[in-house]
Amino acid sequence: MNMRKYVIRRFIDSIGTLFFITVFNFFLFRLMPGDPIALMIRTRRFTQSMVARFEQIYGLDKPMWQQFFMYIKNLLTFDLGLSFAYQTEAGPLILEKVGNSILLLVTAIILALTIGTLLGLLAGWFHGKPIDLSLIGTSLFFYCMPTFWIAMVFAASFAGILPISGMRTLTLYNASWFVRLLDLVKHIMLPTIVITILYIGEMLILARNEVSNILTQDYINTARAKGLRPRQIIFRHVLRNASLPLVSMGGISFAFLVGGSIQAEIIFSWPGVGRLMYNAALARDYTVLQGCFYVLSLTVLIVNFLTDIAYKYLDPRVEY
C-alpha cells in the first residue's frame, strides 16, 4: 500500500473517531439524569439574554435530532457555548490555554523519549545485570506513583529554588526577551520534569525489551562477527530497529501523557487546558468541561494520526 493511500485511509479513520467523540460528548450531556443544562439555567441567575443564548446554542426546545445537528455545527465552528462560571464564551477561553499546554507537553515528550530510550538501551545492553535490574526497579517504583503526588513532592522540595507556580514572573513583563525566556525556562522546569518522570518508566521498559530482543537476532551476531564496535552496532542496528515500536508507543501513550500534564498543571498552577478543566470540575462548569475534553481528545487524535504516518514513513512495509 503506498503512502498516499495509507494517509487517506488513516485520515478517514480519524474522522470516524472524531465523529465518535462528538456523538459521545453529545449524549453524555443529554442522557444525564435531570438535564444538567436546563438545571443550570434554572439554578444560576442568568440574564434574559444569556438564557436566550443558551437556547440558541443548545436548541433545548427542539427535538433531539435537531439538537444533534446544531451541536455538530457548533463544534465545527468551534462555538462551544457559554461558560457557567466565567459567564463568557467557552471557546476562546479554552483556545487561549491550548498553546501553554502544548508547550509543556512537547517539551516533556521530547525529554522523555530521549532519556527513556537511552536508559532503555543501557538496560537492554546489560540485560539481567545489576544496572538493568536497578533501572527496572526504579521505573516500576515511578510507575506506581500518582503524578500529582510526585508533583507535590517536587514542589515542596524545590520551593524557593525554582518557581513552583504559574508560567512567568509578573514583575518581569517589560524586561528584555532574554530575561523573560530564562524566566519561562525556570517556570517550565518542574512541571516538565514531573511529566517526564511519569513517562520515562514506560519508555524505558519498552526500549529495554525491544533492545534485548534485537540483541538476540542473527544480524547482531553477524555485526559482531565482522568486528563492528559496540557503538556502531548500537547506532546502525539496534537503535534503527528499536525506533519503530518506540514511535508507535509514543503515539499510543500520548493520551496517558495528557493525563499527567493535567495533574502537573494543577499543582504548578500552569495556565493550560488541564488547570482550566480542574477549575471547571470544581465549579461544575459543564460547558467548559465538555469543551476541554473535546479539545484534549482532538489533540490526542491529531498526534495519533501524525505518529501513524511517521511510522509508515519509517517502515513502508506496514499495512493498514
Place this chain on the structure above:
Amino acid sequence: MESVRSRRWLRISGFLNFWRVFRKNPLGLIGVVILACFLFIAIFCPVLSPYDPEATVGEIAAPSSPANIFGTDQLGRDNFSRVLYGTRISLILGITAAAIAVFIGTTIGVASGYFGKGSGEILMRFTDMFLVLPQLALMIILAALLGRSIYIIMMVVGVTVWPLMARIVRSEVLSLKQRPFVERAVSIGCGDFHIVLKHILPNVLPLITANAILTIPWAIISESTLSFIGLGDPTVVSWGSILTSAFKNSAIMLGLWHWFIPPGLAIVLLCVSFALIGHVADEVLNPRLRR
C-alpha cells in the same frame, strides 16, 4: 461425581503448583508481604487507629507530635488515623474497579477475537476509539457529571481502563483460534458458546489473571487522582482526599511534609505490591522463552 472431584483437585493442585514456582521469586514474595500488611491494616484499622478519622482531636493543621504522629488536618482530624482508614477504600475500590474493567475487557476481547472479521473488527474499532480518548479527562468528565458516590467512582474507573485489557485478550484469542484443538472442536460440531467457554476462556485465563492484578494499581491511582481533583466521595476517607486537603491548605508552601508524604507513600507501596505480584504471576503463568 468422580470427574467433578478430580477436576476440583486439579484446580487446587494447580494453585499449589503456581505457588510453588511463585514463592521462589523474592520480588513476588515482597509484594505478597506488603499486601498482607495492608490487608491487616484494612481489616483492623478501627483497633489500630488512635482516633476516629472524622473527629476533631487537636488543633488545626498541627505539626506532627507524639499524640498525632502525622499531625492534624485543616479540621483538626488525626492524619495518622485517616491514612489507616484510607487503606480500606483503596483496596476495595482498586479491586472492584479492576474486576469491572477485566469483565468488560475480557468480554469484548474474546468476542472480537473469536468473531474475527466483521463484527469482531467493529468491536475492535470501538475499543481503539476508547483508547484514543485521554483517560483522565474522560474520568473527570464522567465523575463530574454522574456524582460523587464511591460506587460511581468504581464504575467510572472500571469503564475507562478496560480497552487495554480488550486488546491483550483479543490478540491471544486470535492466535488460540488457529490452534488444532479449536479446529477439532469446530469439526465435531461444537457451538460457538461451548468453544468459547470450554476451550478459549480456560486458555486465556492465565493471561487475564496476570493482567487483572496489574490493572489494580492503575485503578488505585485513578481513584486517588479523582479524589485529589475533588471528585471523590466526600463521605469516605481516602488517601487522595487527604492529599487534596494538604494541597488546598498550602502544605507545599508551608513544607508540612508529614501531611502529604504518608498518604502518597501508602499509595505507592500498595501499588508496588500489586505490580510485583502481577509481574511475577505473569512470568509464572505465561512463561516465554528466556535468554
